[in-house]
Amino acid sequence: xxxxxxxxxxxxxxxxxxxxxxxxxxxxxxxxxxxxxxxxxxxxxxxxxxxxxxxxxxxxxxxxxxxxxxxxxxxxxxxxxxxxxxxxxxxxxxxxxxxxxxxxxxxxxxxxxxxxxxxxxxxxxxxxxxxxxxxxxxxxxxxxxxxxxxxxxxxxxxxxxxxxxxxxxxxxxxxxxxxxxxxxxxxxxxxxxxxxxxxxxxxxxxxxxxxxxxxxxxxxxxxxxxxxxxxxxxxxxxxxxxxxxxxxxxxxxxxxxxxxxxxxxxxxxxxxxxxxxxxxxxxxxxxxxxxxxxxxxxxxxxxxxxxxxxxxxxxxxxxxxxxxxxxxxxxxxxxxxxxxxxxxxxxxxxxxxxxxxxxxxxxxxxxxxxxxxxxxxxxxxxxxxxxxxxxxxxxxxxxxxx
Amino acid sequence: xxxxxxxxxxxxxxxxxxxxxxxxxxxxxxxxxxxxxxxxxxxxxxxxxxxxxxxxxxxxxxxxxxxxxxxxxxxxxxxxxxxxxxxxxxxxxxxxxxxxxxxxxxxxxxxxxxxxxxxxxxxxxxxxxxxxxxxx
Numbered sequence: 001x002x003x004x005x006x007x008x009x010x011x012x013x014x015x016x017x018x019x020x021x022x023x024x025x026x027x028x029x030x031x032x033x034x035x036x037x038x039x040x041x042x043x044x045x046x047x048x049x050x051x052x053x054x055x056x057x058x059x060x061x062x063x064x065x066x067x068x069x070x071x072x073x074x075x076x077x078x079x080x081x082x083x084x085x086x087x088x089x090x091x092x093x094x095x096x097x098x099x100x101x102x103x104x105x106x107x108x109x110x111x112x113x114x115x116x117x118x119x120x121x122x123x124x125x126x127x128x129x130x131x132x133x134x135x136x137x138x139x140x141x142x143x144x145x146x147x148x149x150x151x152x153x154x155x156x157x158x159x160x161x162x163x164x165x166x167x168x169x170x171x172x173x174x175x176x177x178x179x180x181x182x183x184x185x186x187x188x189x190x191x192x193x194x195x196x197x198x199x200x201x202x203x204x205x206x207x208x209x210x211x212x213x214x215x216x217x218x219x220x221x222x223x224x225x226x227x228x229x230x231x232x233x234x235x236x237x238x239x240x241x242x243x244x245x246x247x248x249x250x251x252x253x254x255x256x257x258x259x260x261x262x263x264x265x266x267x268x269x270x271x272x273x274x275x276x277x278x279x280x281x282x283x284x285x286x287x288x289x290x291x292x293x294x295x296x297x298x299x300x301x302x303x304x305x306x307x308x309x310x311x312x313x314x315x316x317x318x319x320x321x322x323x324x325x326x327x328x329x330x331x332x333x334x335x336x337x338x339x340x341x342x343x344x345x346x347x348x349x350x351x352x353x354x355x356x357x358x359x360x361x362x363x364x365x366x367x368x369x370x371x372x373x374x375x376x377x378x379x380x381x382x383x384x385x386x387x388x389x390x391x392x393x394x395x396x397x398x399x400x401x402x
Numbered sequence: 403x404x405x406x407x408x409x410x411x412x413x414x415x416x417x418x419x420x421x422x423x424x425x426x427x428x429x430x431x432x433x434x435x436x437x438x439x440x441x442x443x444x445x446x447x448x449x450x451x452x453x454x455x456x457x458x459x460x461x462x463x464x465x466x467x468x469x470x471x472x473x474x475x476x477x478x479x480x481x482x483x484x485x486x487x488x489x490x491x492x493x494x495x496x497x498x499x500x501x502x503x504x505x506x507x508x509x510x511x512x513x514x515x516x517x518x519x520x521x522x523x524x525x526x527x528x529x530x531x532x533x534x535x536x537x538x
Binding site: 049050051109111113186187189193194196271272273274275276283336337338348349350351352353354355356357 | 490491497527530531
């Protein structure tokens with residue numbers, strides 16, 4: 001049984017496509033078997049909703065009268081600094097940027113109440129945002145100061161561009177030390193007080209396409225409540241990690257760089273987020289459709305939490321020290337039971353990724369496809385795969401001698 | 403009939419030098435568990451208490467507090483979840499010491515049981531979207 005994306009799109013156009021979520025397909029395969037399920041199902045939808053720090057947006061602000069060269073100057077949106085090292089009125093706002101006067105971790109743990117992620121959420125919500133610019137002034141761009149309210153609807157372009165999202169699997173964070181630590185994986189209580197994980201598991205996009213057989217550059221996706229595209233492989237994309245027999249990575253592996261029109265998005269799916277003692281970030285909703293082109297692809301989408309394993313990592317020791325040690329391995333089935341066993345101790349678990357919201361995304365995407373509002377795209381190039389020469393390198397420090 | 407309630411007491415600045423809690427225990431035979439207290443001379447003091455005892459004693463004790471100028475608020479309304487901000491990620495469930503924030507294993511949504519909340523506020527800052535709000 002081989003289907004093409006063009007054939008699936010035809011069925012979507014006729015309103016006849018069979019679409020199920022990556023959660024629903026598990027039961028379907030258990031009931032009907034792979035062969036029959038693969039014949040019946042055209043698309044499996046995935047979803048994930050978690051904090052994703054390598055997110056941001058670029059804007060074209062429009063030219064003021066007289067003109068001002070924001071490029072090379074300093075600019076702030078609601079006191080959060082934006083990157084100005086591009087042309088006159090293009091700026092980039094990163095999710096983890098924080099105001100210059102944020103107290104940071106001066107009193108540890110700092111709260112990090114407001115940052116770039118929150119500005120993105122407010123812009124998407126249609127709220128006015130304060131733009132403050134200081135520039136050096138040129139003959140063709142004479143103005144040196146600008147303070148004004150801006151609104152997303154008045155910007156020429158507002159584009160979400162996230163260089164690393166949708167991690168294919170992730171560490172489970174624990175703390176083996178004897179004091180509480182405050183990490184990007186949440187508050188970790190001492191002596192294995194809790195174990196925090198961050199993946200939608202069986203619903204997560206890349207865990208349903210472990211070898212990137214359908215998801216590639218140009219794949220149309222759900223992003224932030226609107227439609228967007230896979231732009232590239234994400235930074236730190238690392239296919240050559242330990243994998244289970246079914247191909248599913250047991251460590252953080254592939255990632256996606258994604259892009260989409262911020263003006264079409266919705267603040268329910270882009271939420272400004274604060275990690276106590278760590279920083280501010282953006283929680284992002286992503287959903288990727290997987291066309292069922294073959295039985296093999298369907299079999300991958302039927303993966304369930306019990307069969308997906310992640311590494312337990314000590315964030316008080318091996319993580320900050322870049323040591324490769326893992327404390328153990330655990331399945332998402334065990335993690336979602338609320339308690340896991342680590343070093344003979346029963347440890348309560350918490351998730352940073354919202355499973356109910358991931359289900360909602362997979363269902364929204366399913367509805368869009370069933371209604372014919374969302375057609376699948378043929379990737380224009382594949383993501384780098386296993387044994388294609390990609391490595392995830394540490395920084396090699398070389399002393400600078402004067 | 404025995405009763406156990408969680409209350410927030412607001413002490414006016416003039417009463418901070420009086421042994422009100424001592425009298426509550428001695429004269430009204432109430433058992434109390436102090437969940438949170440912030441009492442500074444010459445300022446309004448706040449105390450979060452779990453009060454238990456016989457119904458008649460409890461009512462008399464509350465009347466005594468009111469006569470002493472203490473404003474009494476029930477606790478349920480003091481920590482609220484902003485449902486528009488909560489994403490049901492579940493980061494809070496390992497932080498909450500009383501099980502007031504717990505994951506429903508079926509829906510995987512976070513339930514907030516206000517009757518179990520002791521207003522310790524431990525959940526407020528670790529909540530990534532900052533959905534837990536304090537109203538004193």
